[in-house]
Structure formats: C-alpha cells, structure tokens
Amino acid sequence: MPAALRGGSRTQAKPRVKAPASSPKSRAQQSRGGVYTPGKLGTAQGVGLSPHHALLAAGGVLAVALIATLATGHRGERAGADISARIDKMFASLGFRARAVHVEGASALAMPDILQAAGVYKDQPLLGMDLEAMRKRVEQVGWVKQARIVRLLPDTLVVAVVEHNQLAVWQHSGKSLVVDDHGRVIPEADAGRFPGLPLVVGEGANEHAPEILPAIAQRPRLKDRLEALVRVDDRRWDLRMKDGSLVQLPAVGEQEALMQLDQLDQRTRILELGFERIDLRDPDMVAVRPRDGALPGQLVAGGA
Structure with a gap:
C-alpha cells in the first residue's frame, strides 16, 4: 500500500487495531441503559418499536379516533371501536396480553367466584380491558366488600379484594x-x-x-x-x-x-x-x- 503523504512528509500508515468483540450481554446493557427489560417488552423492541413509543403511538391513534367520533357521530364510534380493537390486537402480538391473574385477599372458597366475575381469559389483550367494569363485576360477588384491579405490564392482572367477615x-x-x-x-x-x-x-x-x-x-x-x-x-x-x-x-x-x-x-x-x-x-x-x-x-x- 503506498505511503500516505501529509505536509510534505512521508509517514507510514499504522495498521488499525480491532476492538475486542463485545459479548451479547454487554451489548444488551449498553442498548438498555442498564435497566432490566422483561422478555415481553424486549419483544416489542425487537420489531423496531419500543414499548414507550408504542404507547405514545397508540395514544395518538386513539386521539384521532376520538376526533373522528365527535365529527362523524355513530359511524365514527364504529370506526373508533374498530381502531381500538386493532390496537389491542397489535399490542397483544407484542406480548401485552393476559398470561396470569393474581387474586389477593381472597379465601380459597371465594376464589372461583371472583375469577368467574372478573371474566379474564388467557391471552386477552391487556391494554383493552375495562378495569372499572371488571371492578364492579367483582364487587357484585357476595364474598367481596371492596375490590381493586391493577394491570402489571406486560402480561399480569392483579385483583385485590377485601372480603366480608x-x-x-x-x-x-x-x-x-x-x-x-x-x-x-x-x-x-x-x-x-x-x-x-x-x-x-x-x-x-x-x-x-x-x-x-x-x-x-x-x-x-x-x-x-x-x-x-x-x-x-x-x-x-x-x-x-x-x-x-x-x-x-x-x-x-x-x-x-x-x-x-x-x-x-x-x-x-x-x-x-x-x-x-x-x-x-x-x-x-x-x-x-x-x-x-x-x-x-x-x-x-x-x-x-
């Protein structure tokens, strides 16, 4: 290879030293900024869409659907419902779907009735659940004095109840x-x-x-x-x-x-x-x- 000339002087080009290949674990830590990301959330990143950006995109789509609803009446409502269903399906495909339901504060005798009232099925889109309606259904169970429903993304639902004595x-x-x-x-x-x-x-x-x-x-x-x-x-x-x-x-x-x-x-x-x-x-x-x-x-x- 010819020598490089700079400023009239003839210098020999130094060979480049290759950096040691980083391990998969270190690459993952660098890309995640040291924050642990559960496997399901990592699936969303793998398709080029972070969970945070995906949620922002969903909010934007829902806002458009709301404007369409206000502008076009019932046709907009149907369109908005269709868009919402598609968004739920999209997030479910990224791992945001029900895989586990944890019932807290319930006795063994009350557990089956509470689960039946909650009406959650496996792989149900987690973000599309109406938690308020679910809470009201659970509180209709005779065992239950008070209920609280919480989503734990990406795939868990917590039903916390207080039973009647x-x-x-x-x-x-x-x-x-x-x-x-x-x-x-x-x-x-x-x-x-x-x-x-x-x-x-x-x-x-x-x-x-x-x-x-x-x-x-x-x-x-x-x-x-x-x-x-x-x-x-x-x-x-x-x-x-x-x-x-x-x-x-x-x-x-x-x-x-x-x-x-x-x-x-x-x-x-x-x-x-x-x-x-x-x-x-x-x-x-x-x-x-x-x-x-x-x-x-x-x-x-x-x-x-």
Missing part, C-alpha cells in the same frame, strides 16, 4: 344461609362448609345477629354451650343450649340480662349443672326452672 349461619324458611357482619346474605357461600359459625334462627335473626353475637363471644362458658339463637316474633332472643336448656332474653336490655346470667352462673355454676329454663325477661327477677327440683340455695319463681 362471615358472622353466622341463618336458618330461615327451610334454608340455611351464611350472613356477613352486617347481616347480609352471602349467596355463594355454602352453609354446610361453615360448621364453626354460630346458628341464628327465625325472621329478622340475620339483621339483629350483629348486635348480640359479639356479647355472646365475650362469654366463653355460654358460647361453648350454645346451640342456637332463636329470634322470637322479631322482638327478642331465646338461647337454646346444647343440653336442651333454654335462656329467655328480654326485648329491651339484653346486655343487662346477659350480665345477670353471668352473676347467676358465678354463684351456682348453673351452666354446668343444667336447667330447664332461665327467664330473664323481667329485669327485677330471674326465674329459674331446674330439671329435677330446685337448685340448692337458689330462689325459683313459679310459672317460669
């Missing part, structure tokens, strides 16, 4: 239903799968159960022996015990009546000894009807 099993008109801590029925709940919940019986028992059950729960000796709370004429409660005994509470002042029952049990251990009936409907007198004669040292009012 299951309070009792309500037996009424030949049916057994699970009610929450506000007395509302949870229609999807199978009462047979909640043997540990207290049983309330009768018209209006579901509505008034939240008022009395916390007081019962504070009295373990009474709670352990209780079979059911029976609502009488939707005015007051009868407590039916597992041994067949009956405690009659008043229509007004049931908390005070339960305190009287506590005092009686402390003196006589009556919950252990057994009785036929304890009538607490009169605030001035506790009437006890024992099974086999009067309890020693206990005043019994006749006719109870």
